[in-house]
Amino acid sequence: MTTQTLDTPVRTDDFPPELAGYLAEFDDVNTVMSAAEVVRDAGYTRWDVHSPFPIHGMDEAMGIRPTILPWLVLAGGLAGLGGALLMEWWMNAYDYGYMVSGKPLFSLPAFIPIMFEATVLIASLTAVFGMLFLNKLPMLYNPLFKSDRFRRVTNDRFFVVIDATDPKFDEVETENLLRSLNPLAIEQVED
């Protein structure tokens, strides 16, 4: 065991790369779809299918549960609706009443357009930022980006990636499973 003093620079090979997982490359939708079903049935939980576009039916093939995003958006929309009503009441009917043509200070019909716009605004912001938050984005570092092969994921290739932190992960068995799926290639992803 060697000890390091503070002024010796940290050398990268003091930290040998760790295995982050396996990736298997496919080039058509049908194969990757059936591969996903096999990996799902083998009981893996920390794994993913990466594709250049959303594949119709992949959610079922992978067993992805529906996201809670719609409920967040509903909450955002209601907050916008209520918030706008509260703002309009407080500003125009309570804090700074200003009589126009003898109309009531609190005139709900005239308040509706802004309530609607605020509903849409807050709900849309929730949809976008909620989606990014649930997806843990932005995440500019990802061990997958070290693989040259993986650069085609945004073009025309499909990848099944099994994470090394998966409780069922085993260097040999997982590789054998992926090999049985008939991929174009298998690669170790290093972190």
Next chain:
Amino acid sequence: MATIRTDTPLPFTLPKLGEEYDNTSDDPRVRQPLVLGGKHFNEVTENVASISERKIHPAWVVCLLLSLGLLTVFGTMLGYLVLTGVGVWGNNNTVNWAFGIVNFVFWVGIGHAGTLISAILFLFRQKWRTGINRFAEAMTIFAVMCAGVFPAVHVGRPWLAYWLFPLPNQMETWPQFRSPLMWDVFAVSTYATVSLLFWYIGMIPDLATLRDRSTSRVRQIAYGLFSLGWTGSSRHWHRFERAYLLLAGLATPLVLSVHSVVSFDFATSQIPGWHTTIFPPYFVAGAIYGGFAMVLCLAIPARQYFGLKEIITRRHIDNMAKVMLGTGLIVAYSYTMEFFIAGYSGNTFEQFHFLHNRPFGPMKICFYLMMFGNVVAPQLLWFKKLRNHLGVVMFCAIAANMGMWFERFVIIVISLHRDFLPSSWAMFYPTPVDIATLCGSFGLFFTMFLLFCRFLPMVAMAEVKTVMPESHAHSPHGEHHRWDYQPDQHSKTGPYKKGERLREVRDWTGI
């Protein structure tokens, strides 16, 4: 660089239209392909991404310099206005809403096509939208930017424009929410925000494509930052698609509300020519008509010069021309109805405005230009032969843009310059500053658009790939077909078997 095959592997041969394939057939038994040239995924990527990767074309530089010149004019005119006062415009009399508001409504209207294509056509499962939605959305954002400038300087003291927003201030006042002008502030700013979000999140996967193809460090970092670390994970796609659907659902009523609210600025007042209940649907239809015209004006040259003819096909042009025809007819109906109601109402002021001042008054030329651009020109689009002629479509699109600008001019200026009291009548003449500002706003629009074409993915690659037959696993007909229904091979003559029809319908609608 992958070679792009020009032969078509379709089981049926597409007829030719000049040098291009004609996929505009309306025969419901044959699903027309939306991506031509026998492309595979890689070729779509190559086709679109290479636009921002190849060497800069001198023609693009010339266009950009011209646009920047116009943009400089715009900036100078606005600077002159801010330093001098709003009196440099011609509306320094009783016609106090003129070019400023005409240009605002014109640009906001153009913006409507983008969100219509991205949201409403998405909900209606119009798959052809994927070829054009990205740059239609970009167009929306740039049009709304142009629109936003005009009311901001028209307030007279633009440094006080923040008074429009409910911000605490030293006068202890708040905005008047019972005023339609206030609704407009909220509608347009919400619309700008939601359009920007919609455009950006749709672009994340395509920015990742550009990131993964970049060879230079600068491009890697720039696209890497804006693509937020997108990996195409299916778990991410799941939430992404849900967010996209929700945004489409939210943006659909929004797009209809924005121009309705703009029309309330007029309809809730009592000026003859403004005080009409037909305004909200009439304005929305007009906005979609003008917006599609602008999309066509940009799409027809863009597909030509950027080599996108196989992704933005003749069918796309044909469909957009049909939307123009449909909305143009609603506009024509609205004009007729305005005249009828004016005559039928028996109201002297309404009758004077519609039956005398519009068609025979001192600004009648504007009225006839409006009628030509919005009522006469779109009638050409009834005919398939003419819809298939790019020159004719381009002519109708330019006529529509002109007609829609004059429509706003007619509504705003002709109504205002002769209202109830003849003592307050005045003539409106635009000053050179008015005209230079209008032309300059096109400089802002085209500069943004040219930069967008060069540096961002012009076509939604990921979405285009989803409408290609290869993107669907397990074809409902058993083995994998490149195209779903092949009349040559099946040659069905009798009625469909039970259950088969339903499957066919489901396949068609994509549900």
